[in-house]
Structures are given as structure tokens and as C-alpha cells.
Amino acid sequence: MNSPFRALFGRRSTQVERYLGVLIVIYSAVVGFQNPRFLSLETVFDIVHEGAPTMILAIGVLLVLVSGGIDVSFPAVAICSAYVSIKLMWVFGLDALWFMAPVSIAIGLLLGLVNALLIHFLKLPTLIVTLGTMSVYRGFMAVTLGTSQYPVATMPKSLAEFGLANIVSVDGEGSSYGLSVFFPIVVALFAVTWFILYHTMLGRAVFAMGSDEEAASRVGVNLLRTRLFVYGYTGALAGMAGLMYFAAMQNVDPVALQGFELMVIAAVVIGGAKLTGGEGTILGTFLGVLLFQLFQSTLVQLGLASTWASFFFGSVLLFSLAMIYYRQRKADQRNLVFRIG
């Protein structure tokens, strides 16, 4: 059996991936029926532009969930890294992306490594540690740098331009639109993460640690190194995503993305990652975030306020997980397996 899916991904599609794929197609068809303009290249480009920062954050979340942890500090890391990098740049009197991007990524990496060290040496649950650092990072930044907003007029020009830059431009009737530079960045990050997770020993160690930490350390997985990688990588991704978020919003808002962590985690969980670790796919994560982004940006076209987005998204989360676990439980009952959790 050589389905196109198999040829592309080298494995069978998971139940969740098929389910999400169908759901996205049906939803798109419904929206397209209501508003034929929806089914256009412009919509695709829009979603790419708006969804890119979330996609990048979700990659980090996937990694953490696969490793058996939960990270809620990544939006704080994203905002802090980007904001600090901008402030630092102004100290040098610059206005350049080549300064902001590496610095923001480096700060994100650093904050992520701090998470990893705390988790490893305090031996605390990852949720507790990152709940703590989330507040510490945001609080420390607010105290030292303040919380001034910089709307498009006062934000760094290079950053504002970055947010509007396209790699391909299409002239439509009246307005022109294009494919954002975010697109190749996201694609590259997906590819790199996929390669690390599936084709390097480091990535396999992440799966092993999430599957059974004790067993992993017994076969010789270096837990500290693996954690440093997971949280450091997630932090670096967040540093990148933070800048992209400011750029996309055309507004530097140091108190943004509060509460966003749970939405992204939910998207990754819908995509098939397990909170118990060891499971999750990149394609699933992509589909989960795509669904989230679709709700965010298209409910208006169905005549609903965009505030309905979280309602719909939450319902999908509950319904799909309930269904998957229900099927599992039915199968268990048939086989007289009494499983905990």
C-alpha cells in the first residue's frame, strides 16, 4: 500500500490527523458556501500571516508535551525576549532586524534554559515551574523596563516592515496581497524540528523521556541534556515568534498574549499530542493550529463575532477528545482491560 500520504510522510496517518483533516475541509466548505470569496488564495495568505507566530509557538509546545512536560511560560518568554531585544536595540541607537532577531532568539533560549535547569534540579513538576517563571519573567520585565506600548508610528520601522513584507505579491482587483515572509520561516522551522525529532538521537531521546523517564535514564539517556534541549529550543522558538507577533500586529504590546498559552496547548492537544508524554506528531500540530486559526479569522464570515472563536474551539477540543477516549474505553471494556486514567 503506497498512499500519497505514506510516500510523503513515511508512515500511516493517525486517527487524529484524518479527523482534523476532514473537519477542516468541512468547515472550509461551509464558510465558502456562505461567502464564496473565502475560498481564495488571499484567504490562505491571510491565515499564513496571522497564524505564523502561533504555529511557531505550537512547535515548541509539541516538543515539551512529547517530552512529558507542560510549559505555560512560552508566551511570557516570547513577549519578554522580543520586548527586551527592541529596548536593547534602542540603547545602541539602531533600527535593524539583524540585531533584534538574534538577540530575541538568544534571550528566549536563555529563559528556556532557565526553565530546564529549574525543572531538572528542583525536581518539580514542569507545570509548577513554568507557572512560576511565567510570572517572574513578565513581572521582572514590567518592573525594570516598564510596560509602554509602541504602536505602528513609534515601533521600530524595520520590525513594522518585516511584518508587511511579502515574498510573492499578487495584484488583485483594487488591492494587492501577497505571501508573507513568515511562510518560509515557518516551513523551515517545521522541517528542522521534524528532522530533529525523527532523525536524530536527541529527538528520539525526547520521545523516550516522555514515554518513560525512568526507563530512559536506565538505557543511558542524559535527562539534563535532553531537558536543556527541549526547553531551550522552545524558548528560542518563542523568541522568534514574539518578534513576528509584534510585527504581524504592527504594535509592540508588552502585556499581550496573556492567557494565550492554554489556547496553544489546546491546539496541540487537539492535534493528537498527549499530556502524558511520548506521543504527538508535527502534522497533527499543524492541523490543530490551522483549525484554531480558521475559527479565529473566519467566524466573522459566518456572521458571528470573533469572540465565538474560543467557544467553538473549546467545543471541538472537548468533543474530539471525548470521542477518541470513548472509543479507547469501549475497546478496553470489550477486552476487559481496566486502565487508570
Place this chain on the structure above:
Amino acid sequence: MADSILTAENLSISFGGVNALVDVNVAIARGEIRCLVGENGSGKSTFVKIASGVYHPSRGTVQVGGKLLSPGDPRAAIDAGIQVVFQDLALFDQLSVAENIAFSVLLNSKNAYVGRKRMRQLAADVLEIMEVELPLDDPVSTLSMANKQLVAIARALCMDAQLIFMDEPTAALTKKEVNRLLEVVLGLRDRGISIVFISHKLDEVFRIADTITIFRDGRKVGDFEAAELTQAKLTYYMTGREVEYPAYKREPREADEVPLLEVRGLADRLHYRDVSFSVRPGDVLGLTGLLGAGRTEVALTLFGLNQAVRGEILLDGKPARIASPQQAVASGIALVSEDRKTEGLFMEQSVGHNISSTRLDTLLNKLRFLDLRAERELASRMVQAMGVNNKDIDILVGKLSGGNAQKVVIGKWIATEPRLLILDSPTVGIDVGSKAEIYESIQRLARAGMGIILISDEPEEIAANCNRVIVMYEGAIVATVSQAERETPDFVERLARMISEPTSQLAAPIQEGVPQA
């Protein structure tokens, strides 16, 4: 010894002032199968943990292939070719079979890139040596316990193991699977690999052992050629006393006409059909057959966890419906399930809380609060009655040995004062001494008028405790044995045959119909 792979000399270790191992000398030859036997806490596991570098001995040395092993260093042991297949296997459930097998090798090779092809090749090579076939790309979570066991062994081999310790590898396997595993073990020996096999199942020990090393109270009793020992002698060395299992005999009672429990033509959707039997007060009914014969499923039905689709259950002669464990307990039925760790106990709770957990409704004072004194009293009484070694009811159940934990499970259910007690494989993984004590409890309870169903696949266990026996095969009853027949001299051998070759029973049933005393 020149040809020995592992030589341990004068090993001693103590934990908190308790001597866990005293002056132990063990030499294991290349290509031999060594069985370690001894009761729980006799020092077998401690020995394995020192030999594999998990524990640092307070005295003594371990040499592997003539070279001194640096103590307390698991990596050094692994590099020297020592592998341990622990009872919990420590596999990665979500990863594929191939990856589980090849993981350590890939981790140790300097190559950061993981090639799927190489991974599958490594795994396939090892499985070929073992002469078994497993689905390389399936996640380990989808495998049976027996196949997981094989994956764990394959992983050890993949690491170039010269000596493999196996800690009770057969505890959760069916007869057929045990045979396959033992064949694999014999095959490895023929390739010059040494195996150290720890098991409570003495018949397996005799089948494969070249040499048997017996431990008792942290000391080595001695090394014996398998041929020079008998089961009785072995048991004597392990326990330091003659252990006998006196056979249970039921005395006739009044009001025998109405059984406690009667089951007529019972069937569930998938696992068994046409099951009929009865249990009177004082009966110990043996329910036996190979793993997967439907024994456990019948018990689950009686406990409200597996709905029957046909047939009748009568309690005291009246039709009863048991739809949930709550109803079962209310009707006076208790089930001690097979897996005490996940289904029988709260491992992180104290012994006292575990015992009282089934009786909380009766331990309330006038204000409907828990009467803590009554709770402690009940717990202490049960601990005494069951003969749990450690009388401290505040100790966590997880800290008890298997035998004592099992006594707590039984005690917990006895506390509900059931009229019918179902015990599913109550002595799996339990040492001989505790076993005898559990048998005593079973017989004492039966004599006091409780009806007991004992599920087991050990003929000796059934023969010692049951006055009537039912043999199941593939979901149906293939033989029933009356008390009179049970008392014939070669009964154990015949029962063993009935269990292992049930199909011959189908052709020539020993006795048909519902058993009568």
C-alpha cells in the same frame, strides 16, 4: 575460575542497619543458566542490583570476565556486557519495537543521525538470533506481555550482553508463552550467553536450570546441580523448614441443599459460554485452565464487571442481578483480582487505609465522621488475622513485599465479611513461605463457612486447597472433578494434564455434569 563470566566475592550490603546481603560468593560460568531462588527479601534482588552496578556493596568485589567491575556504576556493568531485564521491563510503550530494541546501541554510537534502515536492521538481526518474529514497526504498547518480554531480551542482546539477569520473566505469561520464552533462553545459552533466571515457579526452575543458587535471609545457602535437588528439598533450603500444603477437606454441613451461589448456563459476549457450577458454604471451588480460558472473565461477571448475556446467577437459590461491583459487595461477594498493584491496592496509602477502604461506611461515628479509632482497630485485627509480617499499619503498602501486600489485599476483602470470596491467582510472584500462610487463611475461612472460588493454573495449588475443581478451556468447562475423585493419589498429575492438554479432555471427559460432593 577461568571460564566464569561473573565472579562475586564476599558481597555484603546493609540498609539502615539491616543486613540485606552477607558474605555472598557467586560464580557464574559462560553459557550456563543459573537460577536464583529464595523467598522475598532473601537477597536475590539485592545481589542482582549489586552485580549490575545499581547498588554499591559495603564489602566485596564483582569481577566480569576476570576484570574488576567498578562498584555502583551501572554504565560500567553495561559496558562489561551485563544486562538486566527488570520485571517492569522499562520499555518505551509509544516507540516502535525496532526502536526499543536498538535504542541503547544507537544512543551509544557516536552518530547523532538516526537511520531508520540501520535501526530496523539491528533489531531484525537480534530477533533472528533469538529465532522469534515480531512486528518491527508497531508500537510496543500494542504487544502482549510475552512479546514485550521478548523485546526487552532483544534489547539486552542488542547491547552485546554476555550475561542477562531476568527478574521473574514468566510471572504474567500463559503456559504457551512461558514455553516459548524458555526455548529462547535455552537457545541463548547454546550461543554461549549466560542467563541468571529469578523465578518463584519452581517447575520452571527445574526445567531450565544448570545450577540453582539458593538464598535465605541475605545469605547464600549453596549452589546445587539441578539434578541433585527435588522440589521438596529446594523448598526446605529456601525456607529453612518443611513446607507442606495440607489438603483441604470439606466437612458436610446442614442445609447443604441450597448453595450459596449457583450459576446456570452463564455466557458473556466473548470470553466464555455455558458455564454452570455451584458453591456451598465451606466449598473451595477450584477454577482452573490455561490463561485466557475464561476463568478470570467468569469471576469478573460475578463481581459485576463483565455483563453476562445469557444464563442465571442464583444467590441463596434466588435469582440475582449483579450489575456493578457495588452490588456485588452488597450481596456479600468479594474479588481479589489478579493484578494487586493496579487493581487491588492503593500503593501510596498506608496498610491501615487500604484495609479500611472497603468498610468506610461502617466506620462512621454518630456525627457521620470517620471513627479513626475503629478504623485502626479493624486494620490491626486484619493484619493479625492474615499474618502480615510487618504489624505496622501506618507503613505504605508499596513498601511491603509481594506476599505481604497480597495478605493485605485479602485482609481488605475479608473485612467486608463476604460470604463468597473469589481469589484470582492469589500467589503469583509470591514466595513459598507466604504461599503456605495464604493457603492456611483460605482454608480457615472456608472452614468458618465462607464459599471460596480459587482461580489458579498451578495444579499443586488447586489440589491443596480445593475440594472441587472445574477445568476450563477456550471459554467452556471441559472437566469437573468431585471431592471423592480429588482424593485419588495421582490427582495432581492428572489435573496438570487436564490443564495443559485440555483438548484430550474434550474427547474423553473424566466426569460429566454438575459436580456433587
